[in-house]
Amino acid sequence: MYAKGLRNESTSPSPKGRNQTVMPFASGLRTLSIVTVAAFAVSLSLVFFYAPLDADQGFVQKIFYVHVPLAIVALLGFVVGGVFAIAHLRSGDSRWDAYSYVSIHMSVIFGVAVLITGSIWAKASWGHWWVWDEPTLVSFLIVFLMYATYYPFRYAIEDRERQARYASVFAITAGAFVPLNFMAVRLAESLVHPRVFATANGGLPGEMMLTFLASLAACGLLWGTLVKLELTAKSASGQLKRLRRALDAPVPGAASRVAPEVR
Amino acid sequence: MPALPLDEAGRYVAGAYVVFMLLILVYVGIMAAKLQRIERDLRELASFAEQGNGHKKAAPGREDEDGEDRAQSEPVAPGRGSEDQSISVSSGPSESRGGDG
Amino acid sequence: MTPSRAAYAAILGKDLRTELRTLQSLPAMALFAVTTFVIFRFGLDRTSLSGSLAAGVLWATLLFAAVLGVNRLFVSERAEGGFDAIRLAPVDRTALFAAKASALFLYLVALEAAVVPVFALFFLDSAAALPPLVLVLVLADLGIAATGTLISSMAVHSRARDLMTPLVLLPLVVPLMIAATGASDPLMAAGGPDYERFGTWLGVLGLYDLIFLLVGYAVFDFLLED
Numbered sequence A: 001m002y003a004k005g006l007r008n009e010s011t012s013p014s015p016k017g018r019n020q021t022v023m024p025f026a027s028g029l030r031t032l033s034i035v036t037v038a039a040f041a042v043s044l045s046l047v048f049f050y051a052p053l054d055a056d057q058g059f060v061q062k063i064f065y066v067h068v069p070l071a072i073v074a075l076l077g078f079v080v081g082g083v084f085a086i087a088h089l090r091s092g093d094s095r096w097d098a099y100s101y102v103s104i105h106m107s108v109i110f111g112v113a114v115l116i117t118g119s120i121w122a123k124a125s126w127g128h129w130w131v132w133d134e135p136t137l138v139s140f141l142i143v144f145l146m147y148a149t150y151y152p153f154r155y156a157i158e159d160r161e162r163q164a165r166y167a168s169v170f171a172i173t174a175g176a177f178v179p180l181n182f183m184a185v186r187l188a189e190s191l192v193h194p195r196v197f198a199t200a201n202g203g204l205p206g207e208m209m210l211t212f213l214a215s216l217a218a219c220g221l222l223w224g225t226l227v228k229l230e231l232t233a234k235s236a237s238g239q240l241k242r243l244r245r246a247l248d249a250p251v252p253g254a255a256s257r258v259a260p261e262v263r
Numbered sequence B: 001m002p003a004l005p006l007d008e009a010g011r012y013v014a015g016a017y018v019v020f021m022l023l024i025l026v027y028v029g030i031m032a033a034k035l036q037r038i039e040r041d042l043r044e045l046a047s048f049a050e051q052g053n054g055h056k057k058a059a060p061g062r063e064d065e066d067g068e069d070r071a072q073s074e075p076v077a078p079g080r081g082s083e084d085q086s087i088s089v090s091s092g093p094s095e096s097r098g099g100d101g
Numbered sequence C: 001m002t003p004s005r006a007a008y009a010a011i012l013g014k015d016l017r018t019e020l021r022t023l024q025s026l027p028a029m030a031l032f033a034v035t036t037f038v039i040f041r042f043g044l045d046r047t048s049l050s051g052s053l054a055a056g057v058l059w060a061t062l063l064f065a066a067v068l069g070v071n072r073l074f075v076s077e078r079a080e081g082g083f084d085a086i087r088l089a090p091v092d093r094t095a096l097f098a099a100k101a102s103a104l105f106l107y108l109v110a111l112e113a114a115v116v117p118v119f120a121l122f123f124l125d126s127a128a129a130l131p132p133l134v135l136v137l138v139l140a141d142l143g144i145a146a147t148g149t150l151i152s153s154m155a156v157h158s159r160a161r162d163l164m165t166p167l168v169l170l171p172l173v174v175p176l177m178i179a180a181t182g183a184s185d186p187l188m189a190a191g192g193p194d195y196e197r198f199g200t201w202l203g204v205l206g207l208y209d210l211i212f213l214l215v216g217y218a219v220f221d222f223l224l225e226d
Helices: A002-009 A029-050 A059-091 A094-126 A135-148 A150-155 A160-188 A196-202 A206-247 B006-056 B068-073 B080-096 C003-022 C026-044 C051-071 C075-080 C082-088 C094-123 C127-155 C161-172 C174-187 C198-224
Strands: none
Touching (some): A029 A059, A059 A094, A059 A160, A094 A135, A094 A160, A094 A206, A135 A150, A135 A160, A135 C161, A150 C161, A160 C127, C026 C051, C026 C094, C051 C094, C051 C127, C127 C161, C127 C174, C161 C174, C174 C198
């Protein structure tokens, strides 16, 4: 374990040459941000100037173009976090753990946005701020609660390597949990309730579908940009710690929690 | 439920999009605070390094591997100038020292 | 008998013997469950339950009692070097996972054998629901055993161990609860057991068990790495 830690920190080329291929995280971040902004400009214009009004719900349906893409991106983000976790367990490289951590972090934040926008949509459509009748929203709440426990769980384990390994196991277990959860909640749905998502996704006319896909792309790009941003910040902190160690500098008072380090 | 009249509906839609925007801005704000702290710590570290190692170096402000001296020898201004320096500082080590992560 | 199977039998035997001798977990779990029934009687202000209310009270209670047992599952291994022993032994480490999951499963079965009749006595009008309920209980116990063992083996190394286990385990077993109550609700209907969608719910339970037993089997090795 100690040897593994040393290997990650050494500056001499490792046998795999891993260290030599690492780009600074910020490379490409500027381009990605610009592309994201452009994507949002396009998708928001489509939402408000191009997509036709829904016959059922009227103008309120426009929330669909922010709520659903965010939800899909968040769920995909959880899956991606699980995939990174598998890579981490198989390779032992702590970089995958950092990717997994940030992916889940970003998806949880997107999850907050999903739940709030979903609640607003529920109030506008059905008059209540929360409805248990919409299985997708309920499933999402449960998934969100599951992943929210990632943080207290992670920070309760003090040994860094163990923390990373257990977090990866958590991410994989939770990843397996997501489809099961959606299925179970959907089966529990007994009321024949006008399924907004079914009608919306099933019978989407061409213009709405185009707008939806544009919004989906924009949200996906946003997720990627913010993940890259966070990884860059983590990397910078990591480099700072390295520098501090190398210079034998004093560490400032507040000890941070044992968080995944990016080196 | 029948569709809401446009003025009411507009408020809900606007609310949803505003929430979305706000969350993004809050996140960016938190990142900015983190960056501020990193920059401050780097500055401290640089001055510490100079004090500790300054007498070993022949002249300040030379081309140096870690570029810390470079950032410190310019008058530190919170503008694009120091930002450019910090960008090159972070990319410097990985270019000049091949074995870095 | 292969070394792994011998290790499995040894660990399971040790746990069962310890529990029988010291009676640490089981009586506490059973007592907790019965007390919780009483609390529900007053909390809901009902003396008789049927349908979804009965299913809810039963499964919520069983789940919280199970969490008590899950908390204690790996404590002795951590304290007395059981983890190190399995690491050193030339056996498949998942033998530990299998043994602990089996032990937890047996504890849950024992718990339910004691507590479910009490529940029927307190709240149900007839015991007709009990025989089909056994099937639901067994399948649900498998699921709780798999996920409980997995979470407990990680939580035992954390700081707030008693808080971590329920915190992480409860959302994880929500699909299991949905299926278990979905199956039990019609069984305990006022007019007599109804098998509406019984097969579907059993299928979901089975799928849940399968997935989490596989996940546990696949990742347990990584949990035991030094």
